[in-house]
Amino acid sequence: MxxxxxxxxxxxxxxxxxxxxxxxxxxxxxxxxxxxxxxxxxxxxxxxxxxxxxxxxxALPASPALADFRARAHMSAHAKAAIGRAAAALIVPGQVVFIDGGTTSGHLVRSLAPDLRATVLTHSPSVALALLEHEQVEVIMLGGRLYRHSVVGVGAATLEAIAQVRADLCFLGVSSIDPDAGLSTGDVEEAAVKRAMLRAAAQTVVLASPEKLATASPYRIAGADQIAALVVAHGTDDALLGRYRALGVTVHVAPA
CATH class of the missing domain: 1.10.10.10 (Winged helix-like DNA-binding domain superfamily/Winged helix DNA-binding domain)
Structure with a gap:
């Protein structure tokens, strides 16, 4: 044949x-x-x-979240704010936490308790700046080459910095997530950084606004079964969420 x-x-x-x-x-x-x-x-x-x-x-549809940072800021804004609030509530005082770049991560940071005491490591300049008002949060910037599309650091320096850390928790942003195809994003170097953060944290929580669900992007990060939890918007199809729960993933549905 x-x-x-x-x-x-x-x-x-x-x-x-x-x-x-x-x-x-x-x-x-x-x-x-x-x-x-x-x-x-x-x-x-x-x-x-x-x-x-x-x-x-x-084949899964391509993710709208492959758009650049400025365009993504206007996608699912209400859902992202709710997801950010739900995610912020998962942080325990005293933890060492990776916070990935992305528009949903911005909502997470803005939802942190003003008196939270924790250590945050990030390769996102915008996340670091948003933490200036949280005086009891120790902020550690991870270096690297600025990837302008997502406004995050990538490359060898970023990977080396991540390798020196063992975090309690990682909040990961992705372009796409699917129970079968796993987590993926649109840039090979960005995928490597996300994969490194996932491996360097005891638990990883994915922030998944509606446009990212049941889609696929070119570069795979990890299987969906490698994360601890998923935070989604109110109204997300329960049959889809059941497929994540079957993989052992805890699903947090943000209040409307």
């Missing part, structure tokens, strides 16, 4: 069954799993499907 024929077969199977299991296809066609996985990777790069462990699922 030619490569084009295999790919057409895989796409037909995906449309018919809603999934492709690489092992089952390899046995059916008498081909190696490596061959099928290579075909699936190439189809995923073309945006025709999403790769998952063991096979593939239908």
């Amino acid at each position: 030619l490569t084009t024929q295999r790919k057409q077969y895989l796409m037909d199977l995906l449309r018919r069954d809603g999934q492709v299991v690489a092992k089952a296809v390899s046995e059916e066609l008498g081909l190696s799993e490596d061959t099928i996985r290579r075909d699936l990777r190439e189809l995923a790069r073309e945006g025709l499907l999403q790769r998952v462990h063991g096979g593939a699922l239908p």
Whole structure:
């Protein structure tokens, strides 16, 4: 069977069954799993499907959260404010906390109790500036090259700084989150920084405004099962949230 024929077969199977299991296809066609996985990777790069462990699922829509920082500031503003308030309530005094960049993180910082005593590490200049009014919060800036699209530091210096820390909690912003496709974002270096923060924290909480749910972005950060909790807006589909709970993720629904 030619490569084009295999790919057409895989796409037909995906449309018919809603999934492709690489092992089952390899046995059916008498081909190696490596061959099928290579075909699936190439189809995923073309945006025709999403790769998952063991096979593939239908392609997810692109995330509106891939827009630049200024444009994102106006997306889901009410939901982000509510998510920020709910997330701020999760911080325990005395903790060491990573706060990622992003517009929802800005709402989180503005919702912190004025007398909170904690240590915050961030690679976001805007998050650091918003913490100036919190005199009992020790702010540690993580260095790096400024990635203007998201207004955060990225690169080797940022990764090195993160590697020296063991935080209690990480509040992570993502462009996309899906139970199967996991967490993803639009820049390879930004994905590396987010992945490093997740690994350097005892627990990671993802801040997920509505436009990020059930979407996919080009660069994967981690599987959804690698986070401790998810904070979403009131009214988020409960069937979708049940899929996160099945992965062991605690779901916090922000009050309306």
